[in-house]
Amino acid sequence: MLRFFLSRVATAVPAFFIIVALAFFLMRLAPGGPFDTERALDPEIAKNLRHIYRLDLPLMQQFWLYLQSLAHGELGPSLHWRDFTVSELFAKALPISAALGAKAMLVAIIAGTALGLVGAMSKVRIGPHAVDGAAIFGIVLPIFVVAPLLQLGLGLTLHVLPVGGWNDGAWQNQVLPVTTLALPQIAIVARLMQAALIDALAMPHIRTLRAFGMPGYHIYVHALRAAFAPVVSYLGLAAGNVLTGSVVVETIFGIPGMGRYFVDGALGRDYTLVMGTVIVVAAAVLLFNLIVDLILAWLDPRVRYDSRPR
Amino acid sequence: MDAAAKPLLRVRDLRVSYGPASVVKGVSFTLRRGETAAIAGESGSGKTQTVLAALGLLPRQAVTTGLVIFEDTELLALSRRRLDALLGRRIAMVFQEPMSSLDPLFTVGAQIRAILRLKAGLSRRAAKARAKELLDLAGISEPGRRVHSYPHELSGGQRQRVAIAMAIACNPDLLIADEPTTALDVTVAARILELLAKLKQIFGMAMIFISHDLGLVRRIADSVHVMREGEIVEAGSAADVAANPRHEYTRMMLAAMPRAREHVRMETPVLLRAQNIGVRFSLRGGLLSGAREVKAVDGVSLCLGQGRTLGLVGESGSGKSTLARALLKLVPASGMLNFGGRDLTRLDRAAMRPLRRSMQLVSQDPYGSLSPLMRIGDIVTEGLRVHEPAMSRSAREARAALALEEVLLDPRLRFRFPHELSGGQRQRVAIARAMILKPRLVVLDEPTSALDRAVQIGILALLEDLQEAHSLTYVFISHDLAVIRAVADEIAVMKDGRIIEQGPAREIVERPHAPYTRALIAAALQTGET
Known part of the structure; x- marks a missing residue:
């Protein structure tokens, strides 16, 4: 298991490095710069600014300097919000986004699993189809449609929940964004769970348990363990989906999370801010996938062997 | 009336249907305590459906009618809960496929302990100790270490032993074994049969043994019920049915492979010559262990005349399929290969392509290929x-x-x-x-292994006709000595990647030299061949 863990970390590190390099150079390839404004800046001032932020150095040297500061945990000063460093900006925004994403994932796992279980266990023939059909709605409806609908219904018409804002993370303000973010994930997890569970329940080793007259809960423990593998594999992808979804959700609900830095940073050519978000997102996705791999290996002993390169 | 004389299980007019299709059509039989009854029949005859129906294990769509009386209890009338109380405790089952009938995600120890705790009511600690005892009883060496193994870490025979250990965990009165040896190599199968016979003695169990192989059934069972298309067509004591089969279907099932065919020993030009063929697979190690190499085929030399059949026999993992692929240049191999007077050794893929049509492969799995x-x-x-x-x-x-x-x-x-x-x-x-x-050369890799005996005989006859009509040369691979003997002019016995014995078919079967060949023949004889 230790070897498995180390080999997965060993592949994650170069992946992280490649992402950082790609983001750095692609951003510089895009036309325009951080100090371009409607009116042309005085050339002297622009030159000065570029010098202060060391944007006049050769690109490779800039990259090297950036990696050095990154090694010290420094994400550099923001080029747009000039009084803040990127780290300072993130210190406020990241916990909000992380809380939002984590809650959405948690809701998706719990509700999705429960729905899938209900569908697979249902004695009526229509049961699994009902779950599938409902799930299709969750998958098809885009976040930017669901969010305003929820705002309209629960916020403006029924007045039970606030339409937007963060309000220091009061639970009333979190319900709608978390629901919006979780809904498509619940649907996908439910479908995966139901299909995997129906397959698992038809496996010969489950028939063995039935032939031994084992109690129902015991049979479901075995079937669930087999069924969790595809669901857990998907969760790695889901982490990425939730992150991109959060950009939209945070914008619609006016939440001061990481989402707006994605957009503002990219549009304003705020190199350091963009790099900062890329690094945080990449690290989060890589970490989550590492966790997913470890859970998969724990669930299925064969993964620890099969994953070895041939 | 004392308990010993009372029948343990009575099945009366058992019928199973899926919608309009009925798969079991009125099966009746009686099983005494300590008796071994066999249900024999080919695939699709309804033998497995019969026992699964009797234990209420069929899917919901199946409609089961009839009477199944275990001691004094009518099983089909029991609630799920009452039936579950009997299953595992008094009636246990061993299935055919030992890989898929065990849960791949749990250690074998955990799976046995679960039965001991939930069905026998043992404490965690007692279950732990008893699991090891059971594995030991089932003939697993080092049970203390093996309890921590996952099913994929065990061989087929070991897995089946684990399944048997699970079945005897609660000391059942009735053990149902559904083709318990079919997926295993002959020498392994013979040992599993011995184990079942021994455990039956120790625990005084009655046994229902399901098999497609009447020859095998004759050795282990007291009585036989021959099933065909959902009905029992013949029943009686095992010796009787084997000696005087009354039904045509039984006779067909008993018909062994055709005897070794008498080939005219013609000198034919050599079509295929292989020298010192070797195939290695390297298993790259992980971070901490170095690379390992496995010699799948190790220094094999062959010479095969046109229009003749070479039978390649060996158990799974002996390298026979790999050798066949090496002979067709489908895997990279060392050594020299000559086909129809042409040296193939140095030909690359493109140069091989025009030759491919005269060298064909028929593989084992008619479903996957x-x-x-x-x-x-x-x-x-x-x-x-x-x-x-x-x-x-x-x-x-x-x-x-x-x-x-x-x-x-x-x-x-x-x-x-x-x-x-x-x-x-x-x-x-x-x-x-x-x-x-x-083609001129056809490599047949276990072409009949997945088929029933009657179908096998048809395929073998077809292959023989084709060979005669087109003077084909066959390399015929099988683990089944009976099949090999029926088709081959020459036999090569493989073990661990080497040919350990080679010669004219008759000589190998009648006067085997290598101890392994003798064991193989003995095992083949014990599992049904005479």
Whole structure:
């Protein structure tokens, strides 16, 4: 298991490095710069600014300097919000986004699993189809449609929940964004769970348990363990989906999370801010996938062997 | 009346149907305490459905009627809860496929302990100790270490021993074994049978033994019930049924492979000559362990005359399939290879391509080797499209029809898909696909192993006719000595990648030298061959 863990970390590190390099150079390839404004800046001032932020150095040297500061945990000063460093900006925004994403994932796992279980266990023939059909709605409806609908219904018409804002993370303000973010994930997890569970329940080793007259809960423990593998594999992808979804959700609900830095940073050519978000997102996705791999290996002993390169 | 004389299990007019299709049509039999009854029949005869129905293990769509009386209890009338209380405790089952009948995600120890705790009511600690005892009883060496193993870390025979250990965990009165040895090599199967016989003695269990192999059944069972198409067509004591089979179907099942065919010892020109063939697979190690190498085939030399059949026999993992692929240059191998007077050793893939049509392969699995997405006609003519690209569509159609006729299939089948065909039909399609290119050498890798005996005999006869008509040369691979003896002019016995014995078929079977060959023959005899 230790070897498995180390080999997965060993592949994650170069992946992280490649992402950082790609983001750095692609951003510089895009036309325009951080100090371009409607009116042309005085050339002297622009030159000065570029010098202060060391944007006049050769690109490779800039990259090297950036990696050095990154090694010290420094994400550099923001080029747009000039009084803040990127780290300072993130210190406020990241916990909000992380809380939002984590809650959405948690809701998706719990509700999705429960729905899938209900569908697979249902004695009526229509049961699994009902779950599938409902799930299709969750998958098809885009976040930017669901969010305003929820705002309209629960916020403006029924007045039970606030339409937007963060309000220091009061639970009333979190319900709608978390629901919006979780809904498509619940649907996908439910479908995966139901299909995997129906397959698992038809496996010969489950028939063995039935032939031994084992109690129902015991049979479901075995079937669930087999069924969790595809669901857990998907969760790695889901982490990425939730992150991109959060950009939209945070914008619609006016939440001061990481989402707006994605957009503002990219549009304003705020190199350091963009790099900062890329690094945080990449690290989060890589970490989550590492966790997913470890859970998969724990669930299925064969993964620890099969994953070895041939 | 004392308990010993009372029947343990009575089945009366058991019927199973799925919608309009009935698969078990009124089966009745009685089993005494300590008796071993066999239900014999070919695949699809309803033998497994019968026992699964009796224990209420069929899926919900199945409709079961009749009486199943275990001691004084009517099983079909019991609630799920009451039935579950009997299952595992008083009645236990061993299934055919030991890989898939154990949960791959739990250690074997955990699976045995679960039964001990939930069914026998043992404490965690007692279950732990008893699990080891059971593994030991089932003949697993180092049970203390093996309890921590996962099923994929065990061999087929060991897995089946674990399944048996689970079955005897609660000291049942009735053990139902559904083809417990079919998926195993003959020498392993023989040991599993010995184990079952021994445990039956120790625990005084009654046993229902399901098998397609009447020869095997005769050795282990007291009484036999021969099933065909959902009905028992013949029943009686095992010795009786074997000695005087009354029903034609029983006689057909008992008919062993045709005796070794008497070949005229002709000197024919050599078609295939292989010298010192070696195939290595390297298993790259992980971060901490170095690379390992496995010699799948190790220094094998062969010489095969035109129109003759070489039988390659050995157990799974002995390297026979790898050798066959090396002979066709489908895996990289060392050594020298000569085909029809041409040295193939240095030919690369492109240079091999024109030669491919005269060297064909028919593989074991008639389910996996035909693409489920293609029509039979397209499958059969695929090779023609590569080797005779100029051929018109209608000419190919005609050739496909001819090829199917040659393997005694209805030419209209070419518009069907593989899943619509039976196992035997599929294997005929696979043969037609090889024959359409008019090859000189055909490598047959276990072509009959997945088939019932009667179907096997048909395929073997077909292969023999084709060989005579086209003076084909066969390399025939099988783990089944009876099949090999029926078809081969020469036999080579493989073990651990080497040929340990080689010679004319008759001599090998009648006067084997190597101890391993003798064990193989003894095992084949014990599991049904006479």
